[in-house]
Amino acid sequence: MLSKTGREICKVVSFGTFIAFLFVSLGMVCSPGPNMIYLISRTISQGRRAGVISLLGVILGFVIYMIATMLGLSALFITVPFVYESVKWVGAVYLLWLAWNAVKPGATSILKPDTLSIEPPKKLFLMGLMTNLLNPKIAILYVSLLPQFVDPARGSVLLQSAALGLTQIVVSFTINLLIVLVASRVAVWFGTRPTWLRVQRWLMASVLTGLAASLAFDRR
Structure with missing residues (x-):
């Protein structure tokens, strides 16, 4: 059964469109990328509170993209x-760079605890915001798909546009919040299983490479 919010959205867009966009949004947030990497790393290094504050910055980035899309940013890409x-090509190269950094000699998994400097809440929020705003995958997919x-x-x-944007933001917040809440436990589990850490690194690199290829050969 659709929630009250879902029913309200379906008054603006069709039920079929809402479900389709819901799954697209879910696929976007579940694919490894800069946002996920930053949130996991920050949570493992500084705790859940830091991860949640960083997530709020990421969400503000989505709101900015939604407003930009509503104001016709996608029209700029067309004209x-x-x-x-x-x-598109900058985004594809950036995703390939992330894939290489996941498997290059001496690389470590994002699920392996690393030493990050302890940052105040304001800086955590701004870092989360900038991580999202400078994320080429979100920049391209958000303004071209919606x-x-x-x-x-x-x-x-x-x-x-507002209804669909709200759907994407709710999905992203929910999934990323779950990631923040379980990041530490997952890191502990992987920390005692080095083989799985290597598998995770290569799996993430494969997904990022696939995204880069899909982006590079995408037609407007």
Whole structure:
């Protein structure tokens, strides 16, 4: 049964569109990337409270992207193809760089506790915000995918964009909060199993490489 929020959203967008976008949002947040890496590393190093504060910064980044999309940022990609192509290839190269850093000689898993400097709440929030704003996967997928689910025939494009954006933000917050809450326990489990740490590194590298390839060969 849909929650009250879900029912309200379905008044703006169709039920089919809502479910489809829900799964797309779930796929986006579950794929390893800079946001996940930062939240896990920060939580393991400084604790859950630091992870939650960092997550709030990440969520503000999503809100900024949602507002930018509502204001027509995706239209810029359509009218100026060079901008879209530039961002797309920069994003693909960045994801490949992350994949290489996961498996290069001497690399460590994001689930292996590392020493990070202890930061105050304000800096944690800003670091979470900047990690998301500078995340090419989110920048490209968010502003290019969301408009594809908007149907002008159903009425206000602004309201539809807001409803879909809210859906993505709720999904991202829920999944990332779960990641923050279990990060320490998962790290302890992996810490006693070095073979699984290596498997996790190669699995993450494979996913990031796949995302880079998909992004590089994507057509607008």
